[in-house]
Amino acid sequence: MTAFLVVLVIILFGVAVWQMSKIFELSKTKQTDTGDIASDKDNKVNGYLMIMFLVFLYLLVIISFWKWGDVLLPKAGSEHGSQIDNLMLVSMILLFVVGILTHWLLLTFAFKYRGEKGKRAIFYADNDKLEFIWTIIPVIVLAGLIIYGLFTWTDIMNVSEEDDPLVIELYAYQFDWRARYAGEDNTLGEANVRLIEGVNQLGVDASDPNAQDDKITNELHLPVGRKVLFKMRSQDVLHSAYMPHFRAQMNVVPGMVTQFAFTPTVTTEEMRQEEYVIEKVRNINELRKENSEELIAKGESPLDPYEFDYLLLCNKICGINHYNMQMKIIVESQEDYEAWLAEQPDMAEVLKDQ
Amino acid sequence: MSAHAQDVAVDHHDDHGHHHKETFITKYIFSQDHKMISKQYLITGIFMGIIGILMSVLFRMQIAWPEEPFTIYEIFLGKWAEGGVMDPSVYLALVTIHGTIMVFFVLTAGLSGTFSNLLIPLQIGARDMASGFLNMLSYWLFFISSVIMVCSLFVEAGPASAGWTIYPPLSALPQSIPGSGVGMTLWLISIAVFIASSLMGSLNYIVTTLNLRTKGMSMTRLPLTIWAFFVTAIIGVVSFPVLLSAALMLIMDRSFGTSFFLSDIYIAGEVLHNQGGSPVLFEHLFWFLGHPEVYIVILPAMGIVSEIMSTNARKPIFGYRAMVASILAIAFLSTIVWGHHMFVSGMNPFLGSVFTFTTLLIAIPSAVKAFNWITTIWKGNLQMNPAMLFCIAFVSTFITGGLTGIILGDSALDINVHDTYFVIAHFHLVMGISAVYGLLAGVYHWFPKMFEGRLMNKNLGYVHFWITAIGAYGIFFPMHFVGMAGLPRRYYTNTNFPYFDDLADINVVITVFAIITAAAQVVFLYNFFHSIFYGKIGPKNPWKSTTLEWTAEMKHIHGNWDGPIPHVYRWPYDYSKLNKDETDYVIPGQDFVPQTIPLKENEDELNH
Numbered sequence: 001m002t003a004f005l006v007v008l009v010i011i012l013f014g015v016a017v018w019q020m021s022k023i024f025e026l027s028k029t030k031q032t033d034t035g036d037i038a039s040d041k042d043n044k045v046n047g048y049l050m051i052m053f054l055v056f057l058y059l060l061v062i063i064s065f066w067k068w069g070d071v072l073l074p075k076a077g078s079e080h081g082s083q084i085d086n087l088m089l090v091s092m093i094l095l096f097v098v099g100i101l102t103h104w105l106l107l108t109f110a111f112k113y114r115g116e117k118g119k120r121a122i123f124y125a126d127n128d129k130l131e132f133i134w135t136i137i138p139v140i141v142l143a144g145l146i147i148y149g150l151f152t153w154t155d156i157m158n159v160s161e162e163d164d165p166l167v168i169e170l171y172a173y174q175f176d177w178r179a180r181y182a183g184e185d186n187t188l189g190e191a192n193v194r195l196i197e198g199v200n201q202l203g204v205d206a207s208d209p210n211a212q213d214d215k216i217t218n219e220l221h222l223p224v225g226r227k228v229l230f231k232m233r234s235q236d237v238l239h240s241a242y243m244p245h246f247r248a249q250m251n252v253v254p255g256m257v258t259q260f261a262f263t264p265t266v267t268t269e270e271m272r273q274e275e276y277v278i279e280k281v282r283n284i285n286e287l288r289k290e291n292s293e294e295l296i297a298k299g300e301s302p303l304d305p306y307e308f309d310y311l312l313l314c315n316k317i318c319g320i321n322h323y324n325m326q327m328k329i330i331v332e333s334q335e336d337y338e339a340w341l342a343e344q345p346d347m348a349e350v351l352k353d354q
Numbered sequence: 355m356s357a358h359a360q361d362v363a364v365d366h367h368d369d370h371g372h373h374h375k376e377t378f379i380t381k382y383i384f385s386q387d388h389k390m391i392s393k394q395y396l397i398t399g400i401f402m403g404i405i406g407i408l409m410s411v412l413f414r415m416q417i418a419w420p421e422e423p424f425t426i427y428e429i430f431l432g433k434w435a436e437g438g439v440m441d442p443s444v445y446l447a448l449v450t451i452h453g454t455i456m457v458f459f460v461l462t463a464g465l466s467g468t469f470s471n472l473l474i475p476l477q478i479g480a481r482d483m484a485s486g487f488l489n490m491l492s493y494w495l496f497f498i499s500s501v502i503m504v505c506s507l508f509v510e511a512g513p514a515s516a517g518w519t520i521y522p523p524l525s526a527l528p529q530s531i532p533g534s535g536v537g538m539t540l541w542l543i544s545i546a547v548f549i550a551s552s553l554m555g556s557l558n559y560i561v562t563t564l565n566l567r568t569k570g571m572s573m574t575r576l577p578l579t580i581w582a583f584f585v586t587a588i589i590g591v592v593s594f595p596v597l598l599s600a601a602l603m604l605i606m607d608r609s610f611g612t613s614f615f616l617s618d619i620y621i622a623g624e625v626l627h628n629q630g631g632s633p634v635l636f637e638h639l640f641w642f643l644g645h646p647e648v649y650i651v652i653l654p655a656m657g658i659v660s661e662i663m664s665t666n667a668r669k670p671i672f673g674y675r676a677m678v679a680s681i682l683a684i685a686f687l688s689t690i691v692w693g694h695h696m697f698v699s700g701m702n703p704f705l706g707s708v709f710t711f712t713t714l715l716i717a718i719p720s721a722v723k724a725f726n727w728i729t730t731i732w733k734g735n736l737q738m739n740p741a742m743l744f745c746i747a748f749v750s751t752f753i754t755g756g757l758t759g760i761i762l763g764d765s766a767l768d769i770n771v772h773d774t775y776f777v778i779a780h781f782h783l784v785m786g787i788s789a790v791y792g793l794l795a796g797v798y799h800w801f802p803k804m805f806e807g808r809l810m811n812k813n814l815g816y817v818h819f820w821i822t823a824i825g826a827y828g829i830f831f832p833m834h835f836v837g838m839a840g841l842p843r844r845y846y847t848n849t850n851f852p853y854f855d856d857l858a859d860i861n862v863v864i865t866v867f868a869i870i871t872a873a874a875q876v877v878f879l880y881n882f883f884h885s886i887f888y889g890k891i892g893p894k895n896p897w898k899s900t901t902l903e904w905t906a907e908m909k910h911i912h913g914n915w916d917g918p919i920p921h922v923y924r925w926p927y928d929y930s931k932l933n934k935d936e937t938d939y940v941i942p943g944q945d946f947v948p949q950t951i952p953l954k955e956n957e958d959e960l961n962h
Contacts, residue, residue: 036810087764152766
């Protein structure tokens with residue numbers, strides 16, 4: 001209410017000022033004045049500033065890469081990821097070439113052809129040849145990009161049964177993730193939110209024989225080198241399973257099952273040994289140390305040191321705690337994976353204990 | 355100039371002896387005059403823009419300095435900033451309303467509403483819009499929808515906070531987020547009213563452009579501004595009703611128990627009865643408007659830029675027909691690319707391929723436009739008025755933002771940057787900043803037309819421009835890095851992910867640029883409001899432009915021209931045209947030939 005009153009007062013004040021200025025206006029005589037139209041001096045100053053703007057833009061690009069080149073994602077941890085990274089590299093090189101050239105043209109022209117009294121602009125309204133050239137060049141370049149992109153996309157999205165992928169369900173709810181492993185039979189048991197009850201938090205159909213060996217976990221462990229097919233299900237609102245290090249993402253939609261498949265190629269341990277990652281982690285830990293010192297000074301507990309781990313994040317706005325909906329992903333050898341999975345209780349055991 | 359027009363047939367409009375007595379209410383409030391309505395649109399748009407930009411400053415501060423207390427939060431957010439620390443729920447509300455206000459209220463109504471209203475009648479040579487009453491209604495519906503949207507900020511549980519795309523189920527279920535209660539209801543009502551307003555406006559623009567052009571004003575002699583507004587209005591009529599239907603279905607899902615978008619939901623400890631609906635359906639309906647919407651925003655800006663650039667370069671726009679063709683191509687393609695917002699939504703991957711194809715096609719007409727603008731300033735005699743500077747900056751941001759669109763439009767690449775800050779950087783540059791530049795260029799350029807000959811102060815204009823141009827890049831260029839690092843958008847804080855700790859300093863840099871750039875807009879606001887009352891009165895045609903609006907009376911009168919409506923004899927871009935023997939301009943000593951001048955003997959007729 002106070003806010004509303006304040007707004008009202010501001011509006012009324014504005015009206016008062018406006019009315020007063022009307023009175024001033026009526027008491028003034030009018031004359032024509034070209035003082036606010038650009039003069040030769042303005043043209044010159046702004047022409048030079050355009051060149052400086054060009055320099056600013058180039059510097060911004062260089063400084064950004066120099067300063068922040070190390071925040072980018074490390075090399076892809078999945079098979080298709082390196083394909084995406086290649087396509088990204090090709091596209092980026094193209095964009096930078098085009099961007100740098102067109103800006104050079106735009107801003108040097110703005111400088112070079114700045115207005116002067118007596119200067120005559122060229123009357124140049126059309127040139128079919130030129131226009132044909134800059135229609136056809138984008139057509140060819142884009143055709144190349146489209147074809148390259150579509151092959152990559154189809155390759156990623158088409159999962160054939162022949163690959164014998166490991167089937168894992170990713171289950172999203174406000175504000176956490178669960179993974180359900182399909183077990184020995186590699187077939188997930190039926191499930192529906194209507195069956196959620198007690199410890200059966202994912203609504204798995206207890207009477208389905210396929211469900212008996214399913215295993216529900218809080219961490220996602222993946223064996224290296226085997227294709228994983230994620231079947232995704234949401235309990236409440238839209239979520240998105242985003243695994244940036246694997247260049248993988250798919251929305252999780254209530255009422256349907258979405259899917260995404262990839263083959264992890266780099267174990268968590270190997271990724272931690274990557275030079276780029278070591279450097280990045282060292283940098284992050286330095287920052288955390290600095291921040292911890294401030295916290296300690298304030299009498300609060302310091303931050304834990306950081307160690308690299310793959311992440312699953314929620315990337316579709318899903319509610320208040322959207323910003324903290326994450327799950328750790330661990331990629332490991334087949335043996336380690338099997339050992340870990342063997343420790344997890346299966347559905348039959350969980351439901352029996354109830 | 356009007357002397358040439360006087361010897362032609364007289365229509366009943368030309369009789370302007372009978373002036374109605376105008377009261378304050380009919381002149382300033384319920385005005386049916388297009389010039390007044392355009393000013394109403396602009397000032398309402400600016401007011402909404404202030405709210406929208408202020409919101410972005412608030413949430414940018416939270417991103418740069420997460421969970422730090424600031425008194426400014428307490429002042430503006432009250433109970434949502436206990437002890438000065440921003441609450442996560444209000445963070446989401448701020449980003450949601452910022453998006454809604456900027457896209458719909460500032461860049462759709464404030465840009466297209468203002469300049470379509472001002473320029474369509476003046477540049478085609480009409481006394482007013484086809485229906486002045488409908489036009490008035492359109493503004494007042496827009497005003498009502500703005501009031502409802504602003505009111506929704508003050509409701510108990512908070513305003514809508516499911517993102518400006520309001521994807522259900524989050525937007526449908528108050529259990530899922532507090533903002534999806536009354537706040538969301540008001541949001542939907544406000545947008546429904548907004549759509550009605552937009553449709554009335556658009557129909558009016560289409561009819562006016564088709565029917566009320568003055569003698570000689572063929573479609574190929576229309577200034578590019580009018581082409582852009584005309585095509586924008588068509589896109590609006592085609593796509594806005596789809597959003598209305600989506601909004602109505604969402605209202606029914608929320609209040610009347612239907613299941614258009616809801617299915618199999620377990621929330622707050624109970625299973626909902628809804629079965630069979632699909633949130634993906636909503637995404638299709640939303641983006642069927644949502645994508646054309648970005649062209650509704652950018653096309654008028656493109657038209658404005660083409661016109662102002664040509665005038666200030668003292669050169670005809672390069673490739674007039676190609677410019678018109680690319681407007682039409684963009685408009686057509688814009689209705690068949692919506693799926694590129696949904697590559698990872700769970701829709702069939704084959705559709706992803708189709709939408710990648712159509713999306714990348716849009717780059718072709720866009721590239722043609724960019725090259726044509728660059729050629730337009732080549733060998734020109736550039737008059738660096740503030741409006742011109744914004745046009746040059748528009749081309750720059752449009753290219754930069756457009757290029758990253760090639761990444762996002764490619765379904766394979768979109769997988770990893772979808773919904774990250776890369777997207778934010780992309781669309782802010784290509785449609786946010788670019789469209790704002792178009793708006794600002796238009797305000798600087800046509801200010802004298804709006805306020806009876808007064809000019810805005812150019813030096814304040816230069817200060818405003820250079821801070822804004824540098825600040826905008828300072829905000830959005832580094833933001834690409836944040837996105838490429840894998841940081842999702844709409845995160846209240848990143849501190850729960852030590853992995854993102856190294857992004858803290860980029861975020862501070864971005865926020866500092868954002869605050870400086872927002873502060874620079876105060877210079878503009880001061881200049882704008884001060885110049886309305888104290889601006890220097892310039893000549894009748896201050897920018898030496900060829901188009902019809904500058905032949906209209908400086909003093910606003912109902913009907914625009916005191917005498918008969920001028921007739922048109924040439925296209926609008928005869929700048930620096932030489933006579934046959936190339937000794938001087940067609941009109942000696944004057945580097946432009948207004949559209950109202952008949953073809954002279956000493957010039958060649960060119961078919962553009």
